[in-house]
Amino acid sequence: MDGYKVDPIAKNENKQDETKRKTVLVVDDEPDIRESVKMILEINGLNVITAVDGDDCLNKANEYKPDLILLDIMMPGLPVTEVVKKISNIKIAFMSVVRISDARKRGLCTQGNIVDFFQKPFNVTDLIERVELILNE
């Protein structure tokens, strides 16, 4: 075992240039999930910032202008419907235990910038592939 230093396996490093690195904003109230998703995305050559709830998400989105927001649905504080209303120019993909049919029922998937839905617990490879697909569109 090579120890715990994050040794980036050259998955997609050759595709990313420092200047062209895309940024993903990961929003989840659970620290372990933020950390895990951050690990996965960074190892695959993406720039990651995190937010802990709806308000934090809006602030960070304004500040960093990410290319994609991975947004949890069940979070304390500002309801996710409000968050989505205030962000219309950045791609958003939901990441939640809530099922997509229920999310649709709650009217969460109508806005044009909602591009995908990841069901938790997600598959790591699946997440990466779909995120890259979204970012390269």
Add this chain to the structure above:
Amino acid sequence: MEGIKGLEKKKINIKNILFSKINRKLTLLFIIVGLIAPSLSIFYFYNVAVSSIPETISVEQSVLLRTVALMIIILIAINTGVIGFFVSKSISKPIKELYSATRQVEKGNYDIELKIKSNDEISELRNAFNRTTTTLGKLEMERKEIDTAKSEFLSITSHELRSPMTPLKAQLQMLGEGYFGKLSKKQKESLGIVVRNADRLDNIIVDFLEISRIEAARLKFNFRETNIVETIKETTRFMEGFAKEKNIELVVDISELPIIEVDPDRVTQVLRNLINNAIKFSNENSKIEINAYTKDQYIWFSVRDYGVGLTYENQLRIFEPFYQVECASRRRHGGTGLGLAICRGIVESQKGKIWVESKYGAGSKFCFTVPLSPVRKIEPIKVLFSKKGTIERKIRDEFKTILGPLGIGEFDELRNKNALGKDDLFEYINSLANLHILTDNLGNEFKNKINKIFGDEKEEFKGDKDMSELNFKDEVVKRN
């Protein structure tokens, strides 16, 4: 007021109001008793008077005497009749009110309160009744509260249990895919075991969440217009992959099925579960038959396998949560043991029925019904208890009712021989009929009651037509 309001609004029948059975009896009694003394004395007086009066009494006078005597008797009769009526009414009215109120309690309405205004034993009875219903009402409320609390707790806990799964599985996957460096062979093996069990745990939690939703009536359905034939075909195609592993043929035989409003994902869920079980318990190179037809406002599905079948004990308990039939292949296939309990919850939430017909050694047929129109008001379904005890108790009661006190001894004997399955019971009843211990009518009634206990009211017994033949012996299994 409450008591009067609680009275059933029966058809206003003059006869009923005036002459209840008690009324009639007592009034008649009063009249008879009230008439005896005066009648005797008038009779005596009449005879004495007539005999002691000189012969010169005119016809008119004797007629007058007779008329007066008759009038007196009639008046006394009317008098005692009227008094008797009101007296007996003062007893029969409170009894009728008590009867009506008790019927309400029987139906589960514990808010009944009697307002009998007398100052005697009847009012004591009224007080005792009111106290009893108050207590019953309190107990019922407590029970409901506990039930709600239990369901809420179950669902909150399950949700909390689900959350850690995400980072857990993500990290394990990253480890396994070498995100943190190459793994040695032993590390890979160890990781494999951890991942497998994390998946198992996740499955149990997901199933558990379903069960808690079923119990709390929080099951979610997405009803939409569905071509059921397509749904069945899709499901079968999906399961064919697994069936091929044991070289099992999935045979679909469905007649014309209407397009109905239903949640196809749920139908698929139940079908997949049943087919999965059928595959698990079938031998290699056999077949599984999937049927569906419309009948009585429902679509009747069945999944028939030619595998090992189920013993009586298993048939009763198989829908219990975590109950799994003991067999060698179970270890290999795993499963949470919650599948059938969840199927039952889904089916019964839509007011359908799910059951199994089976003969040990010959295979099983799992059946369930889906209504043509969806049930939108979901009620809580109790899946977390065993029906075995209830069913045995009911069978025992039937034995006692039909065979008298000796029936209990017979029941115990059958239970010791583990012969309380439906087939065994029918055999037993038939033997009694053959020995002329039971008449044919009584025998059929017995069988109908047994059917009802096992949940098959649809099969009625009339005369010689015995429709419970499962025909398992006659099936010829096609082998490839």
